[in-house]
Amino acid sequence: MGMLTSGAKLYLSSRNRKVDNFRKNPIDLQKKILKKLLLFSKKTSYGIRYSFNNLINYKDFSEAVPVVNYEEFYPEIKKVLSGEENVLWPEKIKWFAKSSGTTNDKSKFIPVSQMALNQGHYKAGIDMLSIYLSNYNSSNLFDGKSLALGGSKQINLIGNAERLFTGDISAVLLKNLPFWARLFRTPSLDVAMMPEWENKLKKIALITSKQNITNISGVPTWTIVLIKEILKITKSQNILEVWPNLELFIHGAVSFKPYKDLFKELIPSNKMRYLETYNASEGFFAVQDNPKKEEMLLFTDHGIFYEFENTETKEVVDLSNVNVGSNYALIITTNSGLWRYRIGDTIRFYSVNPYKIKISGRTKHFINAFGEELIIENADTAMELACKKHKAPFYNYTAGPVYISGNKKGRHEWFIEFLSPPKNLKDFAYSLDTELKNLNSDYEAKRYKDLALEIPLIKILHSGTFDKWLKKKNMLGGQN
Known part of the structure; x- marks a missing residue:
């Protein structure tokens, strides 16, 4: 372990006791957080409307305050966007995390308070690093640079409001980083915040190809594009020829499973580590704390009160009443003024001592045209x-239903941008179909003897198709 990493580990060791505390006492901490949030916001417009000062416990809270999605909550957010104060949260909100849109609008704007940054995102980030260094005593993480692939920042003047800053959550976090965190990261903020994603990637590649990078954080797809650009300009066979001290990739936003083999090709080292996080626009919720297991430890002392809606029964419960194996839509109340807000993600619990989860999907992202769920x-x-199985790594994919019409049966159509296509597409479709049947009994039932669903239809897309589509929609980069 290098000198800088040793110093960082000493500094971060104070958080180890805190991490151990929220592992062991999550329910008590959640009760305290709810009480604090209600007390802090009782004089806001929302707090007055729902009589926060009279809410003593979770039962009172759940009966008085409605569960909302973004469309239902937007009228309140719109007031904050227009410059109105003390609407949802007593602290003045100047930052909004911009994420993919809803049925009613192109983008969602999620308020981000300074308290949420300090006591949520950054505090969770410190805990993530303390957990990592505790797991790997030989790490040299801080003896090189941290490469963070973020999005872009914009300044919006809305109505008569003061300047309000928006950008995807990675851009908001980068712009507000504590001074000590800026010492270890690359590239500079002016490069990281470049609005044009393609030119930004090329510039980052030129800059970082000459630096000692020990860790990367970002979305898998854009990290792959960056690594390939660096290999191209340096004429290297793999990225370890450029960054011999690279040891960690911190990822989130999308499933890493389909990209694991490709990363192992690009980074051929048994010492390379991969760390999954659950860091969304609305908060930093969880991190993988055991490198041998994929599930993530839920952050229960970081300014967020959690509730969970069972996707089958629709029952909403707090943390103390969740069940291992059940699928839940995540509902949060935060120190940015989101109240019983359904964020659109679904999660599954794998342990309740401590509480560990995996992201299972999105409440609106599934195919259920034939009852296949x-x-x-x-x-x-x-x-x-x-x-x-087919040694066919891919860059991106999407899928949707082809409905029954006339004498034609239904099926799923998959559009896949392969990095190396399978030799036999028919065999690949059979393998994909078999795995889906093994994973999902409802799908298997609908596929029985092709009675309702036929085998998936696979369409291969040309290289760059997804990026061209994103660019056309002005969505290229960030977490898209």
């Missing part, structure tokens, strides 16, 4: 296994 978790896992 195919969720993203099934699709990602099936793609991972089928691609591995």
Whole structure:
């Protein structure tokens, strides 16, 4: 372990006791957080409307305050966007995380308070690093640079409001980083915040190809594009020829399963580590704390109160009443003024001592045209296994139903941008179908003897198709 990493580990060791505390006492901490949030916001417009000062416990809270999605909550957010203060949160909100849109609008704007940055995102980030260094005593993480692939920042003047800053959550976090974190990261903020994604990637490649990079954080797809650009300009065979001290890739936003084999090709080292995080626009929720297991430790002391809606029964419960194996839509109340807000993600619990989860999908991202209940978790896992079997790594994919019409039966149509296509597409479709049936009994039932569903139809897309589509929609880069 290098000198700088040793110093960082000493500094971060104070958080180890805190991490151990929220592992052991999550329910008590959640009760305290709810009480604090209600107390802090009782004089806001929303707090007055729902009588926060009279809410004593979770039962009172759940009966008085409605569960909302973005469309239902947007009228309140719109007031904050227009410059109105003390609407949802007593602290003045100047930052909004911009994420993919809803049925009513192109983008969602999620308020991000300074308290949420300090006591949520950054505090969770410190805990993530303390957990990592505790797991790997030989790490040299801080003896080189941290490469963070973020999005772009914009300044919006809305109505008569003061300047309000928006950008994807990675851009918001980069712009507000504590000074000590800026010392270790690359590239400079002016490069990281470049709005044009393609030119930014090329510039980052030129800059970082000459630096000692020990860790990368970002979305797998854009990290792959960056690594390939660096290999191209340096004429290297693999990225370890450029960054021999690279030891960690911190990823999130999308499933890493389908990309694992490709990363192992690009980074051929048994010492390379991969760390999954659950860091969304609305908060930093969880991190993989055991390198041998994929599930993530839920952050229960970081300014967020959690509730969970069972996707089958629709019952909403707090953390103390969740069940291992059940699928839940995540509902949060935060120190940015989101109240009983349904974020659109679904999660599954794998342990309740401590509380550990995996992201299972999105509440609106699934295929259920024929009663097959195919969720993203099934699709990602099936793609991972089928691609591995056929040695056919891919860059991106999407899928949708082809409905029954006339004498034609229904089926799923998959559009896949392979990095190396399978030799036999028919065999690949059979493998994908088999894995889906193994993973999902409803899908298997609908596929029985082709009575309702036929085998998936696979369409191969040309290289760059997804990026061209994203560029056309002005969505290229960030977490898209």
